[in-house]
Amino acid sequence: MSLHVFARVKHLQIRFREILPRATSLVQPGPIFVADSRQGSAQVAQNLSSASKFTSIKNHKMAEAKIWREDYMTSLFVAPKPRRTMNVDNLGDLSAALKNAAAIPDVYVQPEGLRPDIPYDGFSKETDQLPVFDLHNLSTGAVEERRRFINDLGCACKEWGFLQLRNHGVPLRLIQKMIDLGMRFFQMPAAEKEKATFGQVGYEGRHAYMPERVHWGETLALVSGPISNVEEILRMICADYREEFITTVNEFIHEIQKIGLVLLELMAESLDLQKSFFSQHFEKNATSVTRLNYYPPCPQPSMALGLYAHADTNSITVLIQNEIGGLQIRKDGRWISVRPFKDALVVNVGDCLQAWTNGHFKSVEHRAVLNSVKPRFSVAFFYNPDAHAIMAPPMELVDENHPLSYRPFTWAEYFPRMQKKRMEGKVGTDTFMRLDHKEV
Ligand SMILES: O=C(O)CCC(=O)C(=O)O
Numbered sequence: 001m002s003l004h005v006f007a008r009v010k011h012l013q014i015r016f017r018e019i020l021p022r023a024t025s026l027v028q029p030g031p032i033f034v035a036d037s038r039q040g041s042a043q044v045a046q047n048l049s050s051a052s053k054f055t056s057i058k059n060h061k062m063a064e065a066k067i068w069r070e071d072y073m074t075s076l077f078v079a080p081k082p083r084r085t086m087n088v089d090n091l092g093d094l095s096a097a098l099k100n101a102a103a104i105p106d107v108y109v110q111p112e113g114l115r116p117d118i119p120y121d122g123f124s125k126e127t128d129q130l131p132v133f134d135l136h137n138l139s140t141g142a143v144e145e146r147r148r149f150i151n152d153l154g155c156a157c158k159e160w161g162f163l164q165l166r167n168h169g170v171p172l173r174l175i176q177k178m179i180d181l182g183m184r185f186f187q188m189p190a191a192e193k194e195k196a197t198f199g200q201v202g203y204e205g206r207h208a209y210m211p212e213r214v215h216w217g218e219t220l221a222l223v224s225g226p227i228s229n230v231e232e233i234l235r236m237i238c239a240d241y242r243e244e245f246i247t248t249v250n251e252f253i254h255e256i257q258k259i260g261l262v263l264l265e266l267m268a269e270s271l272d273l274q275k276s277f278f279s280q281h282f283e284k285n286a287t288s289v290t291r292l293n294y295y296p297p298c299p300q301p302s303m304a305l306g307l308y309a310h311a312d313t314n315s316i317t318v319l320i321q322n323e324i325g326g327l328q329i330r331k332d333g334r335w336i337s338v339r340p341f342k343d344a345l346v347v348n349v350g351d352c353l354q355a356w357t358n359g360h361f362k363s364v365e366h367r368a369v370l371n372s373v374k375p376r377f378s379v380a381f382f383y384n385p386d387a388h389a390i391m392a393p394p395m396e397l398v399d400e401n402h403p404l405s406y407r408p409f410t411w412a413e414y415f416p417r418m419q420k421k422r423m424e425g426k427v428g429t430d431t432f433m434r435l436d437h438k439e440v
């Protein structure tokens with residue numbers, strides 16, 4: 001063992017001993033709790049289970065694992081708890097009825113501090129600093145250019161947590177079709193859309209993530225992995241484009257997943273990890289949700305929000321949108337509008353990847369703001385690894401400037417806990433996977 005590696009391991013041991021009295025019960029002292037990127041996931045799991053306390057928990061988890069998949073689907077499909085909805089009119093109908101109205105119902109009016117201070121098209125100098133990458137340059141560039149591309153991509157994930165990607169390989173005609181059919185769905189009568197209500201997923205036109213407020217937005221959430229319910233949900237609507245919609249959504253998910261894997265490889269490379277460090281856990285049984293978001297025109301856009309400020313809880317999100325801006329991200333405390341490009345994917349880091357990279361990558365708050373004229377549409381693909389993949393920060397990402405801050409966790413553990421939280425602000429990275437988190 002070189003002196004350098006030895007010093008590192010020693011440092012980790014010290015860190016663990018410092019942290020442990022405050023840490024949650026699952027973590028045992030010793031450097032084995034960081035993943036070595038040169039090891040496969042089986043080896044990491046074996047290392048993790050070699051701590052006696054962990055072993056019993058892990059056996060228990062394995063038993064749970066067998067039923068997790070069923071539980072996961074049941075929790076989403078069968079609505080074991082009431083949906084966070086309000087007894088309000090369907091938003092599609094309301095938006096049509098309130099065209100040009102001087103006021104909107106109180107339940108949509110945000111408290112002053114949360115109202116959007118920058119309009120949907122309020123692009124600023126910072127807007128154009130959001131990194132845009134052209135994947136074409138990666139395949140044609142020389143070795144050095146490739147290295148620079150990957151390095152810049154890593155910087156974008158560290159500094160912005162967001163980036164845009166052009167020439168990504170997802171056919172533009174497929175993106176356009178997804179936009180056209182998706183918008184057509186939301187423009188159907190409320191009674192028709194509500195046929196696609198399906199437990200915690202499916203259609204929602206009366207969102208209330210905060211108990212007392214409703215977003216001005218409708219969604220259609222589809223589970224796309226490990227078991228897809230796209231067909232089951234879309235078969236509930238009687239539209240004449242139903243079959244085409246199902247085929248398009250499935251094709252879209254397939255393509256987005258492909259680019260998702262490429263991005264995960266590039267992200268790992270940018271951190272000097274083995275290329276497959278993240279992606280190997282997404283190749284089979286990836287857990288994903290595809291959500292179509294529709295924001296009908298709002299006569300008072302400065303009073304309401306399409307989607308509250310939140311950080312995504314998953315690993316990475318890949319998003320397409322129509323030409324109407326509205327996505328805003330919070331950078332260094334200030335809101336910045338993202339310029340909508342129809343040929344680009346918006347990619348962002350979620351809370352799980354922030355924890356998995358020991359905080360090197362940032363999961364950043366974002367929100368959707370409204371306008372009074374045109375409907376806005378987006379599709380977010382939330383990508384997660386196999387529900388039992390252990391997300392443990394690799395030792396390469398732990399040093400004096402980045403002390404180990406997160407414990408190993410799995411999506412199977414994390415998801416049920418996050419389901420209990422409100423979608424508001426940056427809740428994910430401050431939860432149980434932080435070593436200094438105290439369960440209340
Ligand atoms: O519509 C958008 O641009 C944002 C969507 C989003 O953040 C989400 O679905 O989590």
Ligand SMILES: [Fe+2]
Binds near residue numbers: 310311312317380
């Ligand atoms: Fe989001």
